[in-house]
Amino acid sequence: MRSSDAHISQGPEGQWLLSGGGLSCGLHVAGDGLLSLIYLGPRVEDIADLPPLRPAPHRSLSIARGGRDDRHLNYRPQLYPGTGRGDFRLPALAVTYDGGTSTDLRVTDITVSETKPALAGLPSARGDKSASLTITMEDRVAGLRVDLVLTVYSGISALTRSATITSMGDTAIEITRAASSVLDLPPGDWRMLTLGGSWAREFTEHQNLVSPGRMTVSSNRGLSGAAHNPVLALMEDGAGEGHGHVIGSALLYSGNFEISVERSEFDDIRLWMGINPEGFAWSLAPGETFACPEVVHVVSDTGLAGMTAEFHRFVRRHIVPQHWAAKPRPTYINSWEACYWDVDLAKIGALATAGTELGVDMLVVDDGWFRGRTDDKRALGDWDADPVRFPGGLAALGDTVRAKGLALGIWVEPEAVSPDSDLARAHPDWILREVGRTPSLGRNQLLLDLSQLAVVDHLFNALDTILRDSGAVYLKWDCNRYMTEYGAPEVPHRYMLGLYTLLARLRAAHPELLLECCASGGARFDLGMLAYADQGWLSDMSDPIGRLDIQSGAFRFYPPSTAAGYIGPSPGHQTNRDTPMLTRLAVASLCAARGISLSLDELRREAETLKDAVQHWRGTATLPVTGTYARCLHTADETLWQLTADDRRTVLLVYCVRTALPNAPYRRVRLKGLLDGARYRSDRDGALYSATRLMTVGFDLPMRDAMTPKGGGDLMPYGDKVAAIIQLSANSAAGGPDTSSS
């Protein structure tokens, strides 16, 4: 066994040690079946190194469970805590059964397996090279069984968890809170990092001290949402960018979620993750089961940077579909900000001609192509090509684009329906709404009820037909409305199960399809969607300055291989801000899927620059896909991102500055993860640097000062919103002395 292999062992006194990559998780099962979490952190090899179970002595006002003096649950660090038995923190479960509401689960069985047990109907991480522990817990009074599955992975410091609840009694059990994961962590001044914002400013980072009480990020919008992303990092006291202990967590779920952090009266930290209990209830008939979405926890002892690296590796290896995972993505022109809804065959043909001249691989026809869709007030649901604007239908559209040598991509919003559509008129019963209420509208539209099998079948056939008729190789799957008036409290989750079924069927029928998820930008960008989609549209913000925080935030957890970005218009349609072409190109270069969305006039005007841009993307296409990302600098004014190729011989640096600063200071930044002993040549000035110089001493960023005389250093354009793209290349011929001054 190598020291990063997945491995599970049992100790002599009820301990269990699960290790994978650089992570270990220690559990303790007491004689009466009480399950405790005794450790989660960097890997330990010897089970004897696990800490003992903390004593839980009597304290004033404490409750002794079942009258036993050594069972004060409020002080026990647990893994799936009950309620109503003296633990007053957030419980894993809230249920009502015939006779009570308290829960007290005890371990009845534990099995180890090298095959990861499946999680019915929900996305879950692929279990290659993993080891799983299934812990069965029962509460005979409540008539409940819970199967917890914990999985560790070889070579990756990640632990995934799921919980499946089974009713074992004679009467139905109502569940109103069901955790996917609860972790009780040691007391301390932990900080929490979350991502959120709103439309066109998703993924903004927030860091807060975990204070006494509960802090929650959540969604009750039916989609995981733009306001809070279903991820969270807990940073132990003193942890920072590159140092200290961090636990990063993410839900593999795309609907209503809750992530809460509770700091108890004794400063213990409890992390709670799962479906949002607000508005949720699920009735479990005798013998039925309910599966909670999976969660991944990642451990780092090199701060947030280490957490990011583990997340990126985990998502690439265990989450995203494998067909596109390591392949460069096609460069594309997207019709959206070029034409909005005003598309027809002639315009698409002209965009395709421009695309051929620029050298892109694909033309994406965004919204507006289907029957009657001339604005956002109509036609969603009627998924055939508009006969007037696209005579000859989808087949002719596909042929027109392919005749120019480009592949076709197409936009859909399958879950939505316009009240003014043939679909809404034919199937009012397929729409989410409540009797007696005028339906609320979001972007003039409603949602279909994906909890109905007939709806899922219909949508599968519609999507399959679009793909077959058009020959499209890429699908942008949008969803531009949050969920309201859904009727029964189990519907939002049943909707998710329907959505995942639909996505799984589509993937199975079209395994080579390049699928991009989108929800008004990043309003449903999560590991649940990424288990089916190869990439996602991070945000409708296409102004590159507006995108700096968005990309820096998203890349904390999600790798650039899952991101799409394009060169949009200037002034930006979301900000009315002018930005140089180089800055737009630079920021989009961090994403695996790189495109252009400009009007025909702009495409023609900027043709030469755009040709160079596409060439540059071709030359660096694998960097965001299989390379390593590092955030070297991200302040209110400056950003430096580093992408390093798999073999560490090519490095792409993207440096952006928001505001011009006279007499700007020199900036020297240490690069990360280069090849020891190698020498790197910069494509800007031909200077040669040793890896040591770049990583230990640092790399001098180009000067951005108008007053610096020419020849006084490596200059970049002076002004607001400027960027530099620097490529460093190492090869065997690149020997010789360091020619850069330090």
Ligand code: GLA
């Ligand atoms: C959403 C998407 C955009 C675009 C439009 C089309 O806003 O985020 O990229 O596809 O819908 O209506």
